[in-house]
Amino acid sequence: xxxxxxxxxxxxxxFRYKEQKDRNAIEGINLxxxxxEFIVIMGPSGAGKSTxxxxxxxxxxxxxxxxxxxxxxxxxxxxxxTPVSKMAxxxxxxxxxxxxxxxxxxxxxxxxxxxxxFGVPREEIEEIIRRVLKIVxxxxxxxxxxxxxSGGQKQRLAIGSVLACMPSILCMDEPTTDLDPIGKIxxxxxxxxxxxxxxxxxxxxxxxxxxxxxxxRIILMEKGKIxxxxxxxxxxxxxxxxxxxxxxxLQIPKYFSQVSNLEKADLPLTYEEGVQKFKELGLQIxxxxxxxxxxxxxxxxxxxxxxxxQAKDVEYVYSxxxxxxxxxxxxxxxxxxxxxxxxxxxxxxxxxxxxxCLLKPTRGSVIVYGKDTKNSNVYEIGNYVGYAFQNPDHxxxxxxxxxxxxxxxxxxxxTEEEVKERVAEALKAVDMEGFEKEDPFALSKGERQRIAVxxxxxxxxxxxxxxxxxxxxxxKEQKRMMELVKRLNESGHTIIMITHTMWIVAExxxxxxxxxxxxxxxxxxxxxxxxxxxxxxxxxxxxxxxVSLSNRLGKTFLSxxxxxxxxxx
Amino acid sequence: MEMFLYMDxxxxxxxxxxxxxxxxxxxxxxxxxxxxxxxxxxxLSFLVILYGALGKVLSNLKRIRVILIMIAIMxxxxxxxxxxxxxxxxGPVTKEGIIYGIAIxxxxxxxxxxxxxxxSSTKIEEISLGLVKLGIPYRPAFAFSTAVRLVPMIxxxxxxxxxxxxxxxxxxxxxxxxxRIRKYIPLLIPVLISVIRQANILAMALESKGFGYSxxxxxxxxxKFEVRDYAFLAVALLILIVAVYFKFKYRL
Numbered sequence: 036x037x038x039x040x041x042x043x044x045x046x047x048x049x050f051r052y053k054e055q056k057d058r059n060a061i062e063g064i065n066l067x068x069x070x071x072e073f074i075v076i077m078g079p080s081g082a083g084k085s086t087x088x089x090x091x092x093x094x095x096x097x098x099x100x101x102x103x104x105x106x107x108x109x110x111x112x113x114x115x116x117t118p119v120s121k122m123a124x125x126x127x128x129x130x131x132x133x134x135x136x137x138x139x140x141x142x143x144x145x146x147x148x149x150x151x152x153f154g155v156p157r158e159e160i161e162e163i164i165r166r167v168l169k170i171v172x173x174x175x176x177x178x179x180x181x182x183x184x185s186g187g188q189k190q191r192l193a194i195g196s197v198l199a200c201m202p203s204i205l206c207m208d209e210p211t212t213d214l215d216p217i218g219k220i221x222x223x224x225x226x227x228x229x230x231x232x233x234x235x236x237x238x239x240x241x242x243x244x245x246x247x248x249x250x251x252r253i254i255l256m257e258k259g260k261i262x263x264x265x266x267x268x269x270x271x272x273x274x275x276x277x278x279x280x281x282x283x284x285l286q287i288p289k290y291f292s293q294v295s296n297l298e299k300a301d302l303p304l305t306y307e308e309g310v311q312k313f314k315e316l317g318l319q320i321x322x323x324x325x326x327x328x329x330x331x332x333x334x335x336x337x338x339x340x341x342x343x344x345q346a347k348d349v350e351y352v353y354s355x356x357x358x359x360x361x362x363x364x365x366x367x368x369x370x371x372x373x374x375x376x377x378x379x380x381x382x383x384x385x386x387x388x389x390x391x392c393l394l395k396p397t398r399g400s401v402i403v404y405g406k407d408t409k410n411s412n413v414y415e416i417g418n419y420v421g422y423a424f425q426n427p428d429h430x431x432x433x434x435x436x437x438x439x440x441x442x443x444x445x446x447x448x449x450t451e452e453e454v455k456e457r458v459a460e461a462l463k464a465v466d467m468e469g470f471e472k473e474d475p476f477a478l479s480k481g482e483r484q485r486i487a488v489x490x491x492x493x494x495x496x497x498x499x500x501x502x503x504x505x506x507x508x509x510x511k512e513q514k515r516m517m518e519l520v521k522r523l524n525e526s527g528h529t530i531i532m533i534t535h536t537m538w539i540v541a542e543x544x545x546x547x548x549x550x551x552x553x554x555x556x557x558x559x560x561x562x563x564x565x566x567x568x569x570x571x572x573x574x575x576x577x578x579x580x581x582v583s584l585s586n587r588l589g590k591t592f593l594s595x596x597x598x599x600x601x602x603x604x
Numbered sequence: 605m606e607m608f609l610y611m612d613x614x615x616x617x618x619x620x621x622x623x624x625x626x627x628x629x630x631x632x633x634x635x636x637x638x639x640x641x642x643x644x645x646x647x648l649s650f651l652v653i654l655y656g657a658l659g660k661v662l663s664n665l666k667r668i669r670v671i672l673i674m675i676a677i678m679x680x681x682x683x684x685x686x687x688x689x690x691x692x693x694x695g696p697v698t699k700e701g702i703i704y705g706i707a708i709x710x711x712x713x714x715x716x717x718x719x720x721x722x723x724s725s726t727k728i729e730e731i732s733l734g735l736v737k738l739g740i741p742y743r744p745a746f747a748f749s750t751a752v753r754l755v756p757m758i759x760x761x762x763x764x765x766x767x768x769x770x771x772x773x774x775x776x777x778x779x780x781x782x783x784r785i786r787k788y789i790p791l792l793i794p795v796l797i798s799v800i801r802q803a804n805i806l807a808m809a810l811e812s813k814g815f816g817y818s819x820x821x822x823x824x825x826x827x828k829f830e831v832r833d834y835a836f837l838a839v840a841l842l843i844l845i846v847a848v849y850f851k852f853k854y855r856l
Contacts, residue, residue, distance in 0.1 A: 094808055123814035135802040136809035138753060140610055140727040147824035152814035160824045180612065193809075200814055393767055413770045422771035428801070429761075430768040432793035442790065446773035476797070494773055 041108075042204055042236045043068035043091065048105035050086055050095055060086040062259040064105070070203070073230045073237040075247040075267070078256035079281035079509040080479065084240040087256070088208045090114070091238070093122045110203060124153065127197035131209040133189040137181040142173060142192055145181060149200035163199050171195035171225055186379050187218025194225060205229065206238040212507055215378045215535050217575045219243065242509065244285050245580065247271065248304065255280070272299045281511030283538075286581040290595045294318060294602045306584040313588065319603040320590055328597065332560065335545065339368035343419075343498065343529065344390055348399035351385055351553075359385040361553035363399070369497070372521075372530040374540040374561070376576060377550035383533045386550070387500050390531060392416040404497075418447075421496035425503045425533075427480070427487035436462070436478075436486055437471040443494040461489040465519055481512030485519065498529040505536055517543050538579040541565060541593040549574055566591045609664060609723045609756060616832060617659025617725045622734030624833040625722050628655070631840045632718040635847045642707040644850075649714045651843070656717065661724035668720060672713050679709035728753055729825055742821055750806075758799055765794045 045066040051059040061083035068074065076084050089095045093114045096103040107114040110125045130136050139145035146167050150160045168174045171191040181189055190210055197205065207226075211219040223246050229235045230249075239250075247253055253270040255263035257280040263270055271277075274292050277284040287309040288302040295316055303312045344367040351360040359382050367373060375383040388394040389401045392408045392415075401408045404419045424430060433439040440461050444454045462468050465485040470478075475486050484504060491499060501520065505513040513536070521543055524530045534540060540547055540561060547564050549557040551574055557564050565571070565582050578586075585592040592598035617625070635648055656662045665672070683705030689698025726734075728749045735745035769790050770776075776787055 089808075092812055094811065098808060098811060118816075119811040120814045120817040123812055123817070128808075128812040130805055130809060132802070132805050135805035138728075138750065138806060138810075140729055141612075144727070144729050144824065148815075149813040151822050151824055152817045154818060154820050154822050156822060157824060157826070160822070164824075178612070180610075196813060388767075391771055393771065414773065414775050417771065417773055422768075424764070424768040424771070426764075428798055429765045429794050430772065430790075432790045443773045446775060490772060 040070075041067050042070045042072075042110060044106075044108045045087075045090075046106045046108075048087075048090060048107060049103070050090060051102040052086075052099070053101050055101070059259050060101075061090070064259075064261060066254075066261070066264075068204075068236060068238070070236055071233045073226070073249070073251045074239070074254060075250040075252070076238065076240045076254045076256060077242070077244070077247065077282055079511055080481070081258070082256040082280075083259040084256055085208050086259075088128065088206050088238070088240055091204075091206055092126045092128045093117060093119045094128070120152065123149070123200050123202065125202055126204040126206060127200055127202035129190075129194050129197050129205070129207040129210050131212050133186065133193045133213070136193050137189060137196070139181065141178050141180055142168070142184075142195075143177050145192055145196045146199045149196060153200065163201070167195040167199050170198060170228065172221065185218065186214050187221045190214060190218060191221055191225060194222070203234075204236040204238065206240075208240045209242065210239065211241065211243060216537075216577065217378050219246075220575070223249075242283075244271065244277075244283050255282070268304065271304060272302045274302075281509055283510040286538075286579060286595050287584060290581060290584070290598060293595070293599045294604060306580045306587065309580070309584045310587045313584070320585075320588060321601045321603045324601040325590055328601070329562075332545075332562065336560070339370045341369055342366045343369045343404055344531075345402040346386070346389065346396075346399070347402070349386070349389060349396045349401060350398040351382075351389070351394060352397045359553050360389075360396070363553070363555060365548060365555065365558070367498075367529060367531065369529050370524075370527065371546055372524045372544050373532070373546040373548060374544035375531065375533045375548050375550060376535070376537075376540060377556075378575065381550040382553040383550055384502060385553075387422070387502065387531060387533055390498070390500060391420040391422045393422070417494060417496070419496055420498040420500060421491035421494055422500045423488050423491045423502065423504065425506060427483040430487055430490070431475045431483060434474060435471065436467070436473050436475050439475050439486060440490045440493045443490055447494065457493045457495065461492040464492050464523065465489040466515075479512075481508050481515065484508065484512075484516060488516075488519070492523075496528075498531065499523060501530065501532045503533055503535065505534065505539060513539065537576065538594075541579050541582055549576065562591050562593060565593065609667075609720070609752075610727055611661050611664055611724050613660045613725075615659045615661075615725070617655070617661070617721075619830075619832065620725075620836060621827050621829050621833045622726050622730040623738060623827070624829070624836055625726055626734055626738070627837060628840045629718050629722045631844050633715050635844060636711050636715050636718075638847060638851055640704065640707050640711065642703055642710070644847075645707050645710045645714065649710055649717070652714055652718050652721070656721040656724075659721060659725040661721055664720060664724040665717060668716065672716065675712050675716075676706070676709035679712065680705035683708060723752065727825075730827065733823055733825055733827055737827065742819075743816075754799070754803070757802065758795060761798050761802075762791065762795050765791055765798075768794075 045064050048064040049059050049062045064087060078084050086095065090107055091109060096115060097119050112125060114122060137145055139148060143164050146164045147160050150163050168177055171194055173188060173191055173195065181192060184192065211222050226237060226239060227249060230237055241247060248267050250267050253265065253267050254261055255270060271285050272288050274284040274289045285304060287304055287306055291297055291302050291312060303309045346363050346365045349360050349363040352358050363386060375387065377383050385394060389396060390403060392411055392413045395408055403416055408416060431439060437458055440458045441454045444457045462470065465488055467485055475483060505516050508516060517539055520530055532544065544561050547561050548555050556574060557570060565578050566586060568578055568583060568586050571578055581592060581595050581598055585598055632652055639645055680702060684697045684701040687698060687701030687704045689700030691699040693699055732745040732749040736742050774787060774790060
């Protein structure tokens, strides 16, 4: 049955979705994968990464149909001629959305589902469950319903349920995109463990550049094509190429490529290597320029106006008895840009929902623009505070972008003339003028996210709360989104942002509150908080590598640009 | 937000074979449908509630209390106005009408409660396995149990969506009935779309784990009839026989 000893052979693979008019989703892909390899596929949105992943296990062309040409052979089996359920024995596929792929009553039954399909006898299933639970580190949670698990645990269970089919190849499509930092670490640990055993071939579609360092091979994709295929230490030094196609380049090589004439091959990758290189090259930090940055920051601090949101000893207990907030004290001044950091379940979202009155404190009080939220409601507070939810698809409903954004003003009884004015203003703010007649559902995720923000802006709130506004966006879209948020802040809006992305906090927020178990553990200017790297690591938050590098050198820089501007050659 | 109706408790009801519980549920449906007499329906509700208490799952009824109360009230109002009674109380409302309304309300409520007890004490996998053992092919059995699972998923998604739209100024509490119905469109469309999207991923995940690989499927869960199953079935059947006897003997 073997045509070759390769695990995967892809020959001239081209696929176009039925609804896709302008171009192919993937085009002319050629790829060979050896047994035991660990491959990371990277690329901006729309590069065809997921399409390629689904071609490997046959979901394309069996489940999702379209124009398909070329050939995929997995472990000697022609994928096009084999049903997906048969391929499942050879190659397992884990999806990004862990909520939707779990469906059983408890973890054991979830893992048992695959082996049951293959007719594995009961006693052996018991044995498989035991082994899989150990690999995905869920041993003590075997009887738990999946709905009670954390995001990271759910994704680990999803991986486990696929591993239970005992495939030779495991392919994961953005498994960590929706996870908090702890969840991400958990998934990466499993990947590393599986790779060490050398039995399994591992293919991961991933945005996290730093984790890609552990792979054997990185494949860069853009517009349906493979544009680079090589060892991580080579590919990750292609700073300009990565930036050009819209991927986040590693900060350390980016910094050194700007302050030195080092050859690509000599660029350091990690901050440890960076510290050494910094000394070798005899680089120095310009103290005067650094003080100037600090001074500007102090000035910004002074420009904030009155306290507009005030949380006093806030406690919140959910109806099932869980205490989500435990003694929160926080003041937010007009003009601030504050980030709420912390793991899922730390209380960030619960706290933010108090600021627009979606929730009211069990004990303590929240004062918004002089109003105690206890005596108010979402509708009234909504005149001051807008709240953009994490997933734009949870709010988009209209046929046109215009109607979508007009919803808020119309609900508030604005005249059609005023509605028109507000929609135009909001679309301008999110840089999407000319989209009025478009169907919001046909837009890209990044565009839908911006429409969601515009629909909040149309109510002309003074404060904007953004719940993970960049989750699921690629680097280019993330930057675009954040530039938009920055402009809103500069034009006078107070910004409260929930996020997991550390470089975004570093580069854009002014202040940060780090939460754990319903308490604020750290609070202050971003630079001051990020200086305390050890405390952050204790809270399982890893600062961006440029921050780590500069901390080692006795200063705290928040972005590559900042550090470059203060470097004396 | 709790996703599943199933309550993981240690009770004799949870240990029963799912087939037993399916039969008991069907028998309570049958008896409820046979009678419209208030006193007999009250006896039936007492038995059904006792059965639920054995399974320690009655607290789940809190989640549907609004529906139960609404059905009871609607039924009383409807029958009070239309039932051809003789003892006039006020306008067209008669004593017989009110009693009949209460009875019909209980009839529907008791069926919902019986269904709820079944779903609260039986794992989804047990339901599909039970159906398979009763001779239903695996695919439809699985489809049925997935549909049951979908309900709480829709509920929790709608919860998030309602909060999102309220934050944008959606005000569900004002306006006349037509305006209010229109206000549900911003809730319905995102709910529908996310459910369809999630169902699509679920379908892909199922195939990727070998769903439909062969017709011979093993089961990790084991179900078999024990002494307690025969005992419960015997009692339920006895009650059914007594009910049928009364029905024909006394034409209740």
